[in-house]
Amino acid sequence: MRSPLARAIGLGSAREGVRHWWAERISAVALLPLTLWFAASIIAHTGSDYTTFVAWLRTPLVATLMILLLIALFHHTALGLQVVIEDYIHSGGKFAAVIAVRLGCFALAIAGFVATLRIAFSS
Amino acid sequence: MSIHTAKRSRPLSPNVQIYRPQLTSVLSILNRITGVALSGAAVALVIWLLMAAAGPQAYDVVQGAVASWIGQVMLFGTTFAFFLHLCGGIRHLVWDTVHGLELRSIYISGWVVVAASIALTLAAWVISFLMKG
Numbered sequence: 001m002r003s004p005l006a007r008a009i010g011l012g013s014a015r016e017g018v019r020h021w022w023a024e025r026i027s028a029v030a031l032l033p034l035t036l037w038f039a040a041s042i043i044a045h046t047g048s049d050y051t052t053f054v055a056w057l058r059t060p061l062v063a064t065l066m067i068l069l070l071i072a073l074f075h076h077t078a079l080g081l082q083v084v085i086e087d088y089i090h091s092g093g094k095f096a097a098v099i100a101v102r103l104g105c106f107a108l109a110i111a112g113f114v115a116t117l118r119i120a121f122s123s
Numbered sequence: 124m125s126i127h128t129a130k131r132s133r134p135l136s137p138n139v140q141i142y143r144p145q146l147t148s149v150l151s152i153l154n155r156i157t158g159v160a161l162s163g164a165a166v167a168l169v170i171w172l173l174m175a176a177a178g179p180q181a182y183d184v185v186q187g188a189v190a191s192w193i194g195q196v197m198l199f200g201t202t203f204a205f206f207l208h209l210c211g212g213i214r215h216l217v218w219d220t221v222h223g224l225e226l227r228s229i230y231i232s233g234w235v236v237v238a239a240s241i242a243l244t245l246a247a248w249v250i251s252f253l254m255k256g
Contacts, residue, residue: 025219028212035209039202043247046254050179057175066172073165080158108169115172 020079027076034069054119063120070112078105146233154211157204164201202247206240 041062045053056062081101089097142148174181188194214232217223223232 025216028216032209032213035205039205039247043251043254046251050175050182053175053182070169073168077162077165081162084155084159108166112169112172115169115176118176119172 020082024076024079024083027072027079030068030072031076034065034072037065038069057116057119058122060120063116066116067113070109070116074105074109074112078102081105146230146237150211150233150236153207154215157208157211160204161201161208164205167201199244199248203240203244206243206247207236210236210239210243 041056045056048056057066078101082098085094085097085101171185174185189198214223214236217232223229
């Protein structure tokens with residue numbers, strides 16, 4: 001004997017399916033100001049040399065915003081690419097592709113943190 | 124007999140090859156394509172940060188690649204992809220609040236997304252060009 005709820009749990013509609021969708025929206029809302037700030041900063045730095053650029057990235061506010069951008073960006077990228085993979089790949093390669101995207105996005109975000117902090121804390 | 128009937132051309136349901144593209148469907152797939160393209164831009168962002176952390180010489184290599192004509196073309200494409208995905212994303216967030224879902228509103232917001240993306244891309248490049256002096 002299994003209740004209707006027990007049969008539905010794990011099949012995507014027992015209030016679990018909304019999590020991915022919701023996380024994609026929250027990361028999108030976070031990316032609105034962060035990407036616009038980044039785009040405006042890059043435009044303002046057109047033609048800047050290395051010293052000017054590093055001095056900009058070293059300030060605590062900029063380093064913080066850069067790390068927040070990396071978190072929101074790679075979270076959103078992983079969620080979005082997962083949907084694309086799940087929509088078009090139906091073979092056994094699907095899970096491998098999703099795992100590769102997840103781990104790749106995680107690794108890239110960490111690499112971005114290290115690079116940003118390296119610049120921020122360099123003397 | 125059965126072979127004969129199978130050969131007779133039957134009307135097929137519309138599919139992507141013979142279906143006239145509409146603003147709605149084109150923007151829908153473009154949001155996905157630009158999203159995938161921007162994943163590549165996200166990788167480039169990390170490479171850019173790593174090269175900057177490596178020092179001035181490594182940073183100059185990146186700046187040289189960006190300044191090349193192929194780098195500039197890719198950067199322009201990325202700018203447009205970014206603004207299209209941004210504006211398309213805002214349109215999706217508005218829809219999520221159950222607003223603007225009438226067919227007329229969908230077409231109006233669709234054209235606003237196209238116009239805003241082109242205008243923002245051009246504005247970004249004009250301002251950047253003026254910053255260079």
